Amino acid sequence: MMLILQDITASYGRTQVLHSVSLESAESGILAVLGHNGAGKSTLLRTAIGLINPTSGRVLFDGEDISTLPPHSRIRKGMAYVPQGQQSFTQLTCWENLRVVADLHGRPGHARVDDALGRFPALHAVMDRPAGLLSGGQRQQLAIARALISGPRLLLLDEPTEGIQPSVVTEIQQAITELAAGGMGILLVEQNMGFALEVAREYAVISRGRIVETGMGVEDKELKHNKVKMSLAI
Template sequence: MLLEVSGLDVRYGRNHAVKSMDLTIGEGEVVTVLGANGAGKSSLLKAIQGTVKPSGGRVRLGGRDVTGWSAPRRVRDGLVLVPEGRQIFVSLTVHENLQMGAYSRREPVEAEISDIYERFPNLAQRRDMPASVLSGGEQQMLAIGRALLAKPKLMMLDEPSLGLSPILVQQLFQLIDQLNRDGLAILLVEQNTFMALQSAHRAYVLELGETVLQGTPEQLAEEEKKLEAAYLGAS
């Protein structure tokens, strides 16, 4: 198993955001976590990344227990999060943002940055402009490009399609499929259930911090009614 989360708990004071969550991701898998606003999706990703301290449970990466590790150490070990809202550095240039992605690495990365520019020509054209000039879709490309420069084994994406036009959403999911074909494992948090289930091998549906459904997209389709209820936050 590439990632193994067991009994993970996240609490903010009395708010129990993630309740004893179990989740696994195998090599080369795309797994999606679906759920309504406030279901605990981002909290789960942050706890896996190590930016939020879980109140219980374990996170294993490649068989090693990383629960006590700092976030930067997890990044060095190949676990990279593209956070909700992208969080690129708007006052830095596109190129500087990409360089930031490689902060955990010692070897030169200019060749890899060139690869990113080849993949995303819009970024190449704007390499010396401040990231603040980028459109929403371009910012998402930059956030993903920056994450790729950390050489992830597992990339976690928190609602990457949010705010994108339908065409850009299509392109984003094509990119996710392509990265996965190149061997990258992906944990995708989405509210775009339809698109996420097309790309994912397996899915978990969260409701108020608990898994209410899990399985392959085919298995979930069979339980569509239940899925809809969970997605709408009704129970």
């Protein structure tokens, strides 16, 4: 397993959000984590990438305990994180947003720009446009492209389809499916159950900070959807 969360408990101040959560993400393929707002999905990703330190439990990556490593060290080890909200440098152009990230990674980063853009052809037409003037779907594509420039082996995606028009959701689905087929591991947090269960090889349902259901993408489609719906009702 590439990423293992072992009995993770995490809090914001005195408010405990995750309660002994254990989860394993494979070296390739998509693991989807589903749950309602406030269930602990984003906290789980923020703990995995190091933005939140767990109060107990361990985060393992490639068998190494990285629980105390800062985010930039986890990125160097092969993780990348795309937070919720289509984040970008709004005053910079689309191209400048990509170049800033490429500069941080030197020659390898610059070599990956074309590959990242190849995943999202629609960005070619807006390369000179400030990111703040892009549509929500374009900003989301840009955010994922920026993350890919670091050359990750594990990509953490937080609600990539939130507020995105259906045509762009289809493009994002195609991109992450191809990345997973090419050997990348993807930990996907989503409320869009249809999208998540369509792309994921494995899924987990989180409710009130606890994993309450897990399953495989090969399950019967109707059975799978019904199991998740029942788990979300907890």
